[in-house]
Amino acid sequence: MSDDIRTKIGLRPIINVSGTMTGLGASIVVPEAIAAMTSILPQFVEINDLQRKASEVITRLTGGEAGFVTASCSAGISLAVAGAITGPNLLAIEKLPDVTPERNEILVQMGHVVSYGAPVDQGIRLGGGKPILIGQATSTHRYHMEQAINDKTAAAVYVVSHHVVDYGLLNLKEFVEIAHAKGVPVIVDAASEYDLQIFLAQGADIALYSGHKFLGGPTSGIVAGRKDLVRHAYLQNMGIGRGMKVGKESIFGVMATLEAWEKRDHSGIRERETGYLNLWKQTLDGRPGITALIEPDPTNNPLDRMRVIVSPQEAHITAWDLAGALRKGSPPIIVRDHEVEHHYFYLDPCNLHPGQETIVANRLAEELDKARASNEIIASPIEDLSRHRFDGMLRWPD
Numbered sequence: 001m002s003d004d005i006r007t008k009i010g011l012r013p014i015i016n017v018s019g020t021m022t023g024l025g026a027s028i029v030v031p032e033a034i035a036a037m038t039s040i041l042p043q044f045v046e047i048n049d050l051q052r053k054a055s056e057v058i059t060r061l062t063g064g065e066a067g068f069v070t071a072s073c074s075a076g077i078s079l080a081v082a083g084a085i086t087g088p089n090l091l092a093i094e095k096l097p098d099v100t101p102e103r104n105e106i107l108v109q110m111g112h113v114v115s116y117g118a119p120v121d122q123g124i125r126l127g128g129g130k131p132i133l134i135g136q137a138t139s140t141h142r143y144h145m146e147q148a149i150n151d152k153t154a155a156a157v158y159v160v161s162h163h164v165v166d167y168g169l170l171n172l173k174e175f176v177e178i179a180h181a182k183g184v185p186v187i188v189d190a191a192s193e194y195d196l197q198i199f200l201a202q203g204a205d206i207a208l209y210s211g212h213k214f215l216g217g218p219t220s221g222i223v224a225g226r227k228d229l230v231r232h233a234y235l236q237n238m239g240i241g242r243g244m245k246v247g248k249e250s251i252f253g254v255m256a257t258l259e260a261w262e263k264r265d266h267s268g269i270r271e272r273e274t275g276y277l278n279l280w281k282q283t284l285d286g287r288p289g290i291t292a293l294i295e296p297d298p299t300n301n302p303l304d305r306m307r308v309i310v311s312p313q314e315a316h317i318t319a320w321d322l323a324g325a326l327r328k329g330s331p332p333i334i335v336r337d338h339e340v341e342h343h344y345f346y347l348d349p350c351n352l353h354p355g356q357e358t359i360v361a362n363r364l365a366e367e368l369d370k371a372r373a374s375n376e377i378i379a380s381p382i383e384d385l386s387r388h389r390f391d392g393m394l395r396w397p398d
């Protein structure tokens with residue numbers, strides 16, 4: 001612990017079992033990327049040439065015609081949308097977010113307008129797009145999309161995420177078919193997906209990824225796809241992309257990350273994660289009021305998580321109070337609690353350093369023993385969670 005940089009600078013040494021969260025520093029950066037970033041930081045480079053090299057690696061891994069690195073997947077949404085609106089018109093690029101001419105409608109299914117920490121539709125608007133929401137939250141039919149396409153339609157955005165509604169909507173193949181029938185390009189937000197090829201293979205014109213999620217790269221975004229559209233997105237670096245720029249270290253870091261991804265021992269990592277899940281299951285099975293289920297990733301990434309269902313009557317604590325106790329404890333453990341009002345949270349095994357799985361198991365057992373031993377049920381009102389969610393943020397930096 002003593003050589004942990006976090007404790008040296010007064011930060012809590014958190015253990016992340018929630019996934020690749022921006023608010024927790026995204027992911028463990030792979031050693032290849034760290035080495036690459038260190039090697040290029042003292043040197044000058046011609047950035048467009050470095051991005052050309054990145055394009056080669058991105059092309060090889062994604063099957064796209066071209067690609068580049070930007071600040072984040074979120075930036076990628078804005079840049080790709082902007083590119084679809086402006087094309088190569090340099091004056092139009094400078095004028096964004098004002099749009100001339102006004103061909104800026106961007107179709108997106110209502111069930112895809114989610115928040116990944118910021119709203120999807122804002123990413124579209126930042127790029128000069130006017131989001132046109134098609135269908136309803138839980139249903140999009142072909143006619144919704146077909147009849148929304150007109151002369152002002154610049155692109156259509158499709159979001160792949162555990163956050164989106166996962167039934168009743170158009171799947172990517174249908175979405176692409178309808179868009180392409182009228183010459184509309186499709187931009188896929190695949191920020192948190194393992195498969196770097198499938199969306200372009202299914203006809204997407206642009207696929208966007210985060211460099212800092214499963215890939216384990218530096219904070220960054222990857223834009224890949226049709227060469228003209230990638231170029232038009234890249235040209236935005238002379239406009240709105242300036243505030244979303246990446247330095248040489250991130251570009252080169254992503255290149256190294258992608259090369260490491262090609263060689264990664266994916267099945268070995270899966271096996272290790274399965275070991276963690278089994279350990280947690282052993283720890284939790286048979287405890288009163290606790291059900292531990294190993295479940296596959298909702299968007300089919302090759303990853304399982306553990307769903308921990310907490311029955312307050314028998315466990316003597318609610319799922320959210322348990323999550324809170326783990327977060328406040330020592331060391332602090334952050335669980336995946338997006339759906340905690342349904343009395344469960346998840347444990348995500350993919351961001352652990354060896355040995356941390358045991359700490360997680362021990363802390364779970366400790367808190368559950370403590371709750372069981374208490375005479376009353378630890379149950380703060382769920383409404384307090386939403387009431388106080390942003391208290392800390394609104395007080396920042398104090």
Ligand SMILES: *Cc1c(COP(=O)(O)O)cnc(C)c1O
Nearest residue numbers: 072073074116160161191192210
């Ligand atoms: C994480 C995420 C984003 C944002 O990605 P960043 O690279 O962190 O900007 C966008 N869309 C989806 C679906 C995400 O999961």
